[in-house]
Amino acid sequence: MKLIPDLIKKITDNEIWKSVFRHGYADTPRNRVLQIISNVWLHLHPAKVREHGTKIRFTWCMGGITFFIFLFETITGILLMFYYVPDVNRAYADIVDLMYVVPFGRFLRNSHRWGAHAMVITVSIHMLRVFLTGSYKPPRQFNWVIGVVLLVLTLLLSFTGYLLPWDQLGYWAITVGTNMARATPLLGHEGPFAYILGMRADNDIRFALLGGTTIGAPALLRAYVWHCIAIPVIASALMMMHFWRIRIDGGISGPL
Amino acid sequence: MEVRAESKGLVEFKDDKVFTWPTLVAKEFLAAIFVTVGLLFYSYVVDAPLRELSNPGQAENPAKAPWYFLGLQEALVYFDPWFAGVALPSLIIVGLILIPYLDVNPKGNGYYTLKERKFAVSVFVLGYIYWYVLVYIGTALRGPFWAFFWPWEKWTHDFPTPPPLHSMPLPLGIILMMGFYFAGLVLPAMINRDFFNKLGIVRYMLTMGLLLTMIGTVIKMVLRLSFSIKYIIATPWINI
Numbered sequence: 001m002k003l004i005p006d007l008i009k010k011i012t013d014n015e016i017w018k019s020v021f022r023h024g025y026a027d028t029p030r031n032r033v034l035q036i037i038s039n040v041w042l043h044l045h046p047a048k049v050r051e052h053g054t055k056i057r058f059t060w061c062m063g064g065i066t067f068f069i070f071l072f073e074t075i076t077g078i079l080l081m082f083y084y085v086p087d088v089n090r091a092y093a094d095i096v097d098l099m100y101v102v103p104f105g106r107f108l109r110n111s112h113r114w115g116a117h118a119m120v121i122t123v124s125i126h127m128l129r130v131f132l133t134g135s136y137k138p139p140r141q142f143n144w145v146i147g148v149v150l151l152v153l154t155l156l157l158s159f160t161g162y163l164l165p166w167d168q169l170g171y172w173a174i175t176v177g178t179n180m181a182r183a184t185p186l187l188g189h190e191g192p193f194a195y196i197l198g199m200r201a202d203n204d205i206r207f208a209l210l211g212g213t214t215i216g217a218p219a220l221l222r223a224y225v226w227h228c229i230a231i232p233v234i235a236s237a238l239m240m241m242h243f244w245r246i247r248i249d250g251g252i253s254g255p256l
Numbered sequence: 257m258e259v260r261a262e263s264k265g266l267v268e269f270k271d272d273k274v275f276t277w278p279t280l281v282a283k284e285f286l287a288a289i290f291v292t293v294g295l296l297f298y299s300y301v302v303d304a305p306l307r308e309l310s311n312p313g314q315a316e317n318p319a320k321a322p323w324y325f326l327g328l329q330e331a332l333v334y335f336d337p338w339f340a341g342v343a344l345p346s347l348i349i350v351g352l353i354l355i356p357y358l359d360v361n362p363k364g365n366g367y368y369t370l371k372e373r374k375f376a377v378s379v380f381v382l383g384y385i386y387w388y389v390l391v392y393i394g395t396a397l398r399g400p401f402w403a404f405f406w407p408w409e410k411w412t413h414d415f416p417t418p419p420p421l422h423s424m425p426l427p428l429g430i431i432l433m434m435g436f437y438f439a440g441l442v443l444p445a446m447i448n449r450d451f452f453n454k455l456g457i458v459r460y461m462l463t464m465g466l467l468l469t470m471i472g473t474v475i476k477m478v479l480r481l482s483f484s485i486k487y488i489i490a491t492p493w494i495n496i
């Protein structure tokens with residue numbers, strides 16, 4: 001195919017282009033390496049990778065896509081924070097405003113919501129692929145452990161976000177979810193052996209999670225702070241470790 | 257050729273490296289574009305759900321957790337909350353974390369193979385499918401009062417009252433439970449000594465204990481559905 005080189009030549013070989021970009025990119029091995037190691041973002045990668053590791057049929061691209069969706073959620077999430085206040089008297093109205101008043105608000109909220117679901121799906125597919133390629137085997141055992149924690153954090157991120165619209169859907173979903181904590185053995189007031197520690201509705205583990213005996217203003221604020229600050233910060237730190245470990249564990253796994 | 261020291265002596269690595277730029281970066285870039293376009297398109301076409309203002313006095317029926325937890329909510333039909341909502345998810349997380357330390361098979365490191373690790377792959381894949389089958393049932397087939405409806409049935413509030421449940425007598429329950437774990441731990445070790453020796457006693461007990469618990473949840477479901485068994489072990493303090 002000569003189409004693309006021809007096209008590139010047409011676009012770049014003229015006065016206007018050359019007035020903007022003073023010299024071209026010479027495709028030499030040295031420059032290919034420099035592209036990676038002299039770029040703060042790209043040097044997350046090694047300058048060279050084993051060929052099978054670049055194949056979509058090997059990684060299914062799922063770890064990378066999970067990371068990308070996390071970034072996507074960060075950006076849409078920050079934009080949503082401009083419009084949303086985690087106050088029981090306002091929260092629902094703010095979401096309704098997003099859906100009907102704020103320019104592109106509906107689009108923004110939709111993409112944050114669907115991105116969250118997509119991330120849960122892609123992270124679970126990523127785990128499946130890592131298992132199927134046996135990539136948790138030595139020396140990568142610990143990166144699998146970090147991964148499991150990331151999986152749990154991804155679920156918790158999505159779960160804490162579910163309450164924020166303060167509608168019936170989120171309210172009762174979080175009710176069902178947090179009611180489970182009541183039944184924690186020893187630590188929940190309805191759980192087995194709770195009497196040993198003297199657990200009541202107002203001092204058990206569910207109370208600690210919700211900041212109350214029912215889901216009210218403190219629970220909304222807690223969900224918000226966990227969702228927007230605490231979990232993203234923890235997850236980011238773990239992702240840094242996850243990526244770093246891929247490098248020091250010898251790069252992407254592969255047959256000898 | 258790159259040569260690296262491994263415990264078993266020197267192992268030769270194939271040098272099949274390519275430049276990250278542009279081979280990998282181009283693919284990542286394309287993937288990012290496709291994902292963005294896909295998400296934006298979907299968001300343009302389908303609206304995120306929003307129901308009425310929350311009302312603590314009026315419960316949703318059915319009240320469902322987010323879909324990825326509906327497997328656990330579905331397990332609530334068969335188990336008490338302390339197990340379905342706390343013990344089971346904890347066991348799943350611990351089990352996942354333990355996988356690299358329990359699987360001592362050196363083969364199949366870094367490539368797809370079923371032949372070289374039949375046990376590990378089949379257990380994991382079956383567990384993975386099991387999780388999503390429960391998620392599907394909880395999401396699509398459970399209506400008001402968590403009653404079961406086929407996809408072609410309409411959700412109604414008047415469905416036949418389910419048959420009454422009864423628990424097993426306590427001695428029988430304890431014997432069955434202990435027999436299950438005892439047989440499940442001892443028989444495989446006797447039949448397949450090689451498997452047992454490779455793992456060693458600690459790894460073997462953990463692996464089989466977790467696997468038996470997973471199988472046990474299926475057995476409990478079958479007992480409930482076919483014999484209306486509520487609890488296998490029923491005591492004033494804890495029920496299983």
Ligand code: HEM
Nearest residue numbers: 059063064066067127130135143144147148150151252253
């Ligand atoms: C927020 C969640 C996660 C992100 C952003 C993430 C990202 C990544 C990326 C970008 C890679 C490079 C290779 C690839 O794309 O497949 C990778 C590899 C890996 N991930 Fe994850 N991951 C996440 C969760 C997990 C989970 C849940 C597990 C396992 C339980 C896991 C275990 C691993 C392991 C062991 C590798 C090395 C694979 C190899 O060398 O072939 N990660 N991860």
